Amino acid sequence: MRIDVVSLFPEFIAQCAAFGVTGRAIERGLLSLQGWNPRDHAEGNYRRVDDRPFGGGPGMVMLVDPLRRAIAAARAADPRPVRVVYMSPQGRPLDQAGVRELAGRERVMLLCGRYEGVDERLVRAEVDEEVSIGDYVLSGGELAAAVVVDAIARLQDGALNDAGSAEQDSFEGGLLDCPHYTRPVEHELGKVPDVLLSGNHAEIAKWRREQSLRRTLERRPDLLDGAALTEADRRTLDRLRQG
Numbered sequence: 126m127r128i129d130v131v132s133l134f135p136e137f138i139a140q141c142a143a144f145g146v147t148g149r150a151i152e153r154g155l156l157s158l159q160g161w162n163p164r165d166h167a168e169g170n171y172r173r174v175d176d177r178p179f180g181g182g183p184g185m186v187m188l189v190d191p192l193r194r195a196i197a198a199a200r201a202a203d204p205r206p207v208r209v210v211y212m213s214p215q216g217r218p219l220d221q222a223g224v225r226e227l228a229g230r231e232r233v234m235l236l237c238g239r240y241e242g243v244d245e246r247l248v249r250a251e252v253d254e255e256v257s258i259g260d261y262v263l264s265g266g267e268l269a270a271a272v273v274v275d276a277i278a279r280l281q282d283g284a285l286n287d288a289g290s291a292e293q294d295s296f297e298g299g300l301l302d303c304p305h306y307t308r309p310v311e312h313e314l315g316k317v318p319d320v321l322l323s324g325n326h327a328e329i330a331k332w333r334r335e336q337s338l339r340r341t342l343e344r345r346p347d348l349l350d351g352a353a354l355t356e357a358d359r360r361t362l363d364r365l366r367q368g
């Protein structure tokens with residue numbers, strides 16, 4: 126898969142993706158990440174990429190043309206159709222299903238705004254969808270784009286060393302993750318739950334599922350509506366709600 130990022134700070138996203146799972150996905154050729162700087166497509170000695178907002182108000186707005194030329198250059202670098210996504214608090218809230226949808230495409234282009242945002246005419250002409258990673262305002266779209274790159278990269282086939290760990294993730298079944306333990310078995314902060322040491326894989330799976338259900342019920346009951354629940358899960362939830 127190929128991800129193009131249009132940003133005034135393309136090195137920022139490249140650095141964010143250089144480590145760990147994303148770094149390996151890029152090294153292994155599972156993902157290619159390319160940055161495009163609107164500054165490189167700006168005109169004049171000052172290479173302006175922004176101007177004052179019509180109607181007044183604070184701050185600056187990103188100019189249509191440098192962005193448009195950067196997007197055109199990115200499109201032209203590969204013949205395959207590309208999904209153009211603008212990182213914006215006004216966008217559709219991203220969840221794991223949305224990440225999976227993007228991760229299944231051959232090409233995605235992430236647009237990162239700075240200042241007060243991007244001229245709306247550019248958004249209308251070039252953007253397929255606006256995506257938000259959460260209800261807060263950042264100083265630019267770059268951190269949000271880095272989040273999307275990371276979430277997409279780890280879903281590429283072969284990116285995770287342990288096959289199946291993407292399916293076992295928090296959220297892939299629509300539930301929160303269970304707690305995890307490692308050595309030592311006994312520690313001054315507590316003991317590892319006995320069931321995890323039992324070697325009984327059926328009992329361990331049952332315990333983990335119940336922990337996931339319990340945490341989701343306590344912390345994010347809103348997720349239960351969209352979760353893939355079995356009849357046994359529903360009985361467990363009823364019992365947890367009673368107790």
Ligand code: 9WO
Nearest residue numbers: 212213214238241242257258262263265266269
């Ligand atoms: C500023 C603002 C202030 C009050 C109410 C709403 C507001 N929206 C913005 C805004 O969009 N500022 C931007 C800064 C302009 C475009 C890039 N910036 C940005 C992107 N900040 N936060 C994001 C972002 C992107 C995706 N998901 C979460 C946040």
